[in-house]
Structures are given as C-alpha cells and as structure tokens.
Amino acid sequence: CKQCRQQLSLCPTCRGSLTPNIRNLAMEKVASAVLFPCKYATTGCSLTLHHTEKPKHEAICEYRPYSCPCPGTSCDWEGSLEAVMSHLMHAHKSITTLQGEDIIFLATDINLPGAVDWVMMQSCFGHHFMLVLKKQEKCEGHQQFFATVLLIGTRKQAENFQYRLELHGSCHRLTWEASPCSIHDSVSVAISNSNCLVFDTATAHLFADNGNLGINVTISMCCP
Numbered sequence: 036c037k038q039c040r041q042q043l044s045l046c047p048t049c050r051g052s053l054t055p056n057i058r059n060l061a062m063e064k065v066a067s068a069v070l071f072p073c074k075y076a077t078t079g080c081s082l083t084l085h086h087t088e089k090p091k092h093e094a095i096c097e098y099r100p101y102s103c104p105c106p107g108t109s110c111d112w113e114g115s116l117e118a119v120m121s122h123l124m125h126a127h128k129s130i131t132t133l134q135g136e137d138i139i140f141l142a143t144d145i146n147l148p149g150a151v152d153w154v155m156m157q158s159c160f161g162h163h164f165m166l167v168l169k170k171q172e173k174c175e176g177h178q179q180f181f182a183t184v185l186l187i188g189t190r191k192q193a194e195n196f197q198y199r200l201e202l203h204g205s206c207h208r209l210t211w212e213a214s215p216c217s218i219h220d221s222v223s224v225a226i227s228n229s230n231c232l233v234f235d236t237a238t239a240h241l242f243a244d245n246g247n248l249g250i251n252v253t254i255s256m257c258c259p
Contacts, residue, residue: 075099078115097189097219104165104185104218105130107152119187119218120163123156132156132163140166140250145180145239159254163187164198164215166252167222180239182211182250183222183231190217194257200232201251202242209234209242214257 045052048060070083075098084092093099101119103110105127112122123130133155142153153168165185173179184198193215202209211232216225225231239248 073098095219097191099219101218102221103127104187104221105154106167106169106222107150107154116188127154130154130156132158134158136160136255137251137253140168140252142168142248142250144246145170145243145248146246157184157252157254160196160256162192162196164196164254165218166250168248168250169222169226178236180234180236181222181226181231183225184213184215184252184254185218185220185222185225186215187218190219193217197255197257199251199253199255201253202234202238202248203251204242207241209238215254 066086069086071086071089073080073082073084073089073096074093075096078098078100080096080098082092082096100113101116103112103122103126104119105123108127110126112126114122135157136159138157140153140155140157145151147170150172151170155166157164157166163186165187167181167183167185169181170178171181182200184200186193186196196215197212198215200211209232213230216228216230242248
C-alpha cells in the first residue's frame with residue numbers, strides 16, 4: 036500500500052531497488068501467459084507470440100513492409116511485395132528487364148572510378164530476379180566486384196530457385212552457383228554472408244571486353 040511503500044527501499048519479492056518505475060510483477064505474470072498477434076497481422080502474418088518474442092519475430096517477419104531493393108540509391112520507399120516491381124518500373128526507369136532463364140548481364144564501363152552499382156532484372160518462371168554487380172573499394176587502391184541475384188519475393192519462395200553466374204574468356208571460365216536471397220535480405224546482407232561471386236579488378240579485366248563485362252546468368256528451379 037502507499038503507506039508501506041514509503042518505508043521500503045527494496046522489493047520484498049525480487050529484492051531489486053524500488054525506483055519510481057516499479058515493475059508490476061502480477062501483470063508481467065499475466066502477460067507471460069498471453070499470446071499477442073504480430074503487428075503485421077493485417078498484412079497476412081498469422082503468428083501469435085509471447086510479448087518477449089514479438090520484437091525478434093517482427094524484425095524478420097515475412098509480412099513486414101518491403102524496402103526499395105535498388106542498391107546505390109537513397110530511395111526510402113516502402114510497400115507490399117506486390118508493389119515492388121511497379122515501384123522499380125516507375126521510380127528506377129534505368130533498370131532494364133530481360134526475359135528468359137538464361138541471359139547476359141552486361142555491365143558497361145567497369146573502369147569507372149569509385150563505388151559503382153550495375154542492376155538488371157531477369158524475368159522467368161513467373162518471378163522477377165534482381166541481378167546486381169557492385170564495385171567497392173575494400174582498401175586503398177584495391178577494388179573488388181560482388182555479383183549476386185535476389186528474388187523479388189519471400190525467403191520461402193527463394194528456396195525454390197538456384198542461379199549460376201559465369202564469366203567466359205578465351206581460355207578461362209569462372210562459375211558461381213547459389214540460391215538467391217530474398218529482397219527482404221538486401222544486397223549488403225548477401226555480400227556480408229558471402230552469398231555472391233567475388234573477384235578483383237585483375238579478374239574483371241581478364242574477362243572484360245573494351246571495359247564491358249558480360250556475366251551469363253542462368254536461373255533454374257530446384258528439384259522437388
């Protein structure tokens with residue numbers, strides 16, 4: 036009660052310091068037994084969780100809004116998965132789309148100074164894939180290229196596909212195979228997880244033709 040509270044400096048139950056923001060242990064016990072809906076329930080998430088589990092789940096929930104997946108821009112667009120392609124077509128008109136399971140992703144002027152991103156879309160199997168080649172300076176005077184593929188879709192959908200990247204030269208071939216990431220994970224996540232083809236400037240020049248680098252991209256569906 037109010038009168039007893041003034042005489043206490045420690046909680047009689049947990050022995051913690053009594054501050055103005057006192058824990059309500061009774062309500063905490065009630066809350067621990069109650070399941071709460073994900074805050075993205077209105078967009079399709081059907082999970083119910085304990086209040087301690089909600090923040091971790093909601094940070095990676097498949098139904099949270101999608102950010103613009105286009106790298107190298109300051110675009111702060113967010114929206115539903117169904118609206119991503121419409122956004123890219125209207126707000127990033129320089130991105131071209133090629134149809135088919137096997138295409139050539141042509142990155143022009145790879146000798147441009149500084150950090151550069153090349154982006155193209157590939158459409159096949161009823162889905163759209165974002166092809167990205169990123170050039171970054173990892174240390175002074177040393178540049179690296181990172182090539183990866185992301186699905187305009189969920190992580191679960193991405194598990195159904197494989198992609199292969201190939202660089203061809205007169206006497207050399209460099210190949211990388213992996214599963215695409217979802218755009219929920221972004222290009223930076225793919226690079227940090229090493230889910231990409233990595234090569235240095237010397238390798239890029241080995242396969243380039245007059246400063247242009249062609250990457251053969253093949254998308255396939257995983258066997259059931």
